[in-house]
Amino acid sequence: MNRDKEVWIFVEQEEGEIAAVSLELLSKGRELAERLDSRVCALLFGHDIAYLSEQVIEYGADVVLLADHPELASYRTLPYAKVVIDLVRARQPYILLLGATPTGRDLAPRIASAARAGLTADCTDLQIGEYRKKDRVYHDLLYQIRPAFGGNVIATIVNPDMHPQLATVREGVMRMAQPDRTRKGEVERVETQFDARDLALQVVKREMQPLCCDLKGASIVVAGGSGVGSKENFQLVFDLAQTLGGQVGATRAAVDAGYVSQEHQVGQTGITVRPRLYIACGISGTVQHRAGMDQSSKIIAINSDPDAPIFQIAHYKIVGDLNEVIPWMIRAYHENAK
Ligand code: FAD
Secondary structure (H helix, E strand, C coil): CCHHHCEEEEECEECCEECHHHHHHHHHHHHHHHHCCCCEEEEEEECCCHHHHHHHHHCCCCEEEEEECHHHCCCCHHHHHHHHHHHHHHHCCCEEEEECCHHHHHHHHHHHHHHCCCEEEEECEEEEEEEEECCEEEEEEEEEEEEECCCCEEEEECCCCCCCEEEEECCCCCCCCCCCCCCCCEEEECCCCCCCCCCCCCCCCCCCCCCCCCCCCCCEEEEECHHHCCCCCCHHHHHHHHHHCCEEEECHHHHHCCCCCHHHEECCCCECECCCEEEEECCCCCHHHHCCECCCCEEEEEECCCCCHHHHCCCEEEECCHHHHHHHHHHHHHHHHC
């Protein structure tokens, strides 16, 4: 076992529920650690959350570094950053991964700055590989892969000299493995001490707003683009989604036009979805939108332009006006469901 090449995962939890992206990262971390013949350490912070260690181990951790303290009950930048930075300085992990969530995006740059390491934000893939710089060959580096230049190229970024190799990873892009109830791991409690500067910010009140939709877990997504034409007309997309028992997605153009809220956006700067069926209505199929679509889904595209790029990836192609096609599909569904 190569202890110099540990893969650390920052596990996000909110009120005792572990974020899906953290479970996805544990699964990916396991894969990377196996390539490096090393182990996965999970950073689990909060208060009275020791019971979550079991789940973290089932998803891939070998070691859980548990910081359990009343001041860590809910996320605050300074106390959380202090604990992670102290651990990084003391133990020098090889790789550290966080979800590209508001918390991960807040915490990761502080860690990178303290460790004088680089940081790649919003990765969509991670691999282990070799890197040559002049005469020097670096082995077992983390390839941090993400779209760049507006999504027009896929960049592979490496950080050969300054470690940890730090990256945030977008939610939904890594596959979450099935939990292994037989896995065993260690839980190590981390001593935490804060001074007044770490606690300068106090949480006075917390308000949670539930998400309007569960796009990530949906098995059917009906998505609308700017071709839908108006906010009122977007009701057609909602009607089809409701008929099929699916969720509503959208392009950024539809969101920017105010047809639907941002929580529905699929794509590079939105959500990644993995449904069994994806119905794209009035969507041209740009690379930035496709970045959020799992290519293993069955795709039905409705578009009035026979040359629309979405047809290159669609399994079923309907060339026509969505204002006619969607009502027709809803009618056909009801007739056949009788
Ligand atoms: P359009 O490209 O305008 O396509 C509309 C389509 O509707 C056309 O193909 C047209 O033929 C068809 N149509 C029109 N009328 C009808 C009708 N009556 N019936 C049937 N079809 C009709 N986009 C995203 O979606 N998600 C992202 O996360 C995202 N991130 C981005 C990040 C960056 C850095 C950048 C630069 C861009 C990003 N975009 C994203 C924007 C993206 O480049 C496109 O602008 C957007 O996806 C286009 O949306 P659309 O397909 O709805 O619109």
